[in-house]
Amino acid sequence: MEKILITGVNGMLGKELAKQLLEKNFFVIGTSRGECRTVYNSEKFKYYEVDITDDFQLHDVLFDERAEVVIHAAAMTQADECELNEDKCWNVNQHGTVHALVCAEMYSSFIIYISTDFVFDGKKGMYSEEDECRPVNWYGRCKLEGESVIKDAEIPWAIVRTCLVYGEKTPGGRDNIITWADGKLSKGEKIKVVDDQVRTPTYIGDLAMGIISIIEKRATGIYHLSGKDVLTPYQMVKAVASYKGYDESLIERVTADTFTQPAERPAKTGFVIDKAMNELNYNPISFEEGIKKVLG
Ligand SMILES: NC(=O)c1ccc[n+]([C@@H]2O[C@H](COP(=O)([O-])OP(=O)(O)OC[C@H]3O[C@@H](n4cnc5c(N)ncnc54)[C@H](OP(=O)(O)O)[C@@H]3O)[C@@H](O)[C@H]2O)c1
Known part of the structure; x- marks a missing residue:
């Protein structure tokens, strides 16, 4: 073993x-x-x-x-x-x-x-x-x-x-984009989410x-x-709201310069994953399926 x-x-x-x-x-x-x-x-x-x-x-x-x-x-x-x-x-x-x-x-x-x-x-x-x-x-x-x-x-x-x-929130674990959005929107809290950053x-x-x-x-x-899905954080949060039926007007679409953060973030990242798909049989689920796994 x-x-x-x-x-x-x-x-x-x-x-x-x-x-x-x-x-x-x-x-x-x-x-x-x-x-x-x-x-x-x-x-x-x-x-x-x-x-x-x-x-x-x-x-x-x-x-x-x-x-x-x-x-x-x-x-x-x-x-x-x-x-x-x-x-x-x-x-x-x-x-x-x-x-x-x-x-x-x-x-x-x-x-x-x-x-x-x-x-x-x-x-x-x-x-x-x-x-x-x-x-x-x-x-x-x-x-x-x-x-x-x-x-x-x-x-x-x-x-x-x-x-x-x-992923699913574990006891004592940190929030991630899906659990954070779900936590805020489920309480009816307004949130500002950037739409000029790109991630996979x-x-x-x-x-x-x-x-x-x-x-x-x-x-x-x-x-x-x-x-494999190329999304902005705003699009991710909208997808969470739509899946859970939350009021989408709680989500304000903003740009990254709305926030003053100590560390600059790279604007557009996201990956080409062909190498992993070809060599490792890597085949990730869609973001929509991911939401179901985390919140379903
Ligand atoms: N999460 C993401 O979105 C993301 C994206 C890109 C790359 N990564 C990379 O993925 C890896 C795993 O990240 P993660 O999301 O699992 O992060 P995480 O939840 O913050 O886990 C990192 C772990 O490292 C531990 N750690 C910190 N300092 C340590 C030290 N001095 N000695 C021993 N352990 C120490 C932390 O301990 P405590 O629990 O005590 O703080 C924590 O348990 C990291 O290398 C990260 O750079 C993550």
Whole structure:
């Protein structure tokens, strides 16, 4: 039974990955900051508290557990928080990735690093794996530095870039675009939503499935894993309202310059996912189907 170690297992992606890996009979070593918030009643799941910025914690776990594959999903993920805390962000997202890689090189045979559409500047949109990266904020810069670290690996590696991930809200978990819109509109609250940004929103279940396919095939290199529908946040929220029958006049269509946020956002991202579809049999659900899964 193959052992997979996940960093950031308490996070949105980590939880879903652990769930799907256990369903597929892998043995999962979950690591994250603090107490385990990913509770799976399985003999094939073990949790260790690991701060990825610590010099020794991950090493000690891998020394004991010798997982064949490391999925490095732990990260500081909120762009504004990263912009306001540059050193902390660098430490977690760049330095933490060095730690993950050094340990994986000692005890594992494959590493997967989770990256982001924020490595792009958002001028062109619909990016493929070969497009030039030019981040516009500190989060994106640090994640891109993490990619550079991984590309120098002495073991086979894959980098998975994903985009605006959504899924069912888990206990203690963060909101995403669908659960946020549903929460506000169900209470009759007015919301302002931007219509001049473009994304290809990604269902968490598809993302985890794509990553597991990379493990099974030992596929190396960069993969873009996102949904296939190209939408603005305004269109996404309208779709939520229409599905739930909420009053659509509560949704005000605005442009990004309405908000002053510490971190600039790339305007148009979204991914071409042909490589993943051809090589990994990746076939994501539509955003409409995603809404049904999350709110249905
Ligand atoms: N969600 C998206 O829309 C999206 C889009 C593009 C790329 N990504 C990438 O996907 C990956 C997973 O993101 P996610 O959505 O699952 O984010 P998330 O829910 O914020 O999960 C990240 C996890 O990393 C943990 N973490 C933070 N600092 C750590 C540290 N020093 N040591 C150990 N663990 C630490 C967090 O711990 P706490 O729970 O204690 O905070 C959290 O559990 C990230 O690499 C992110 O950059 C996500």
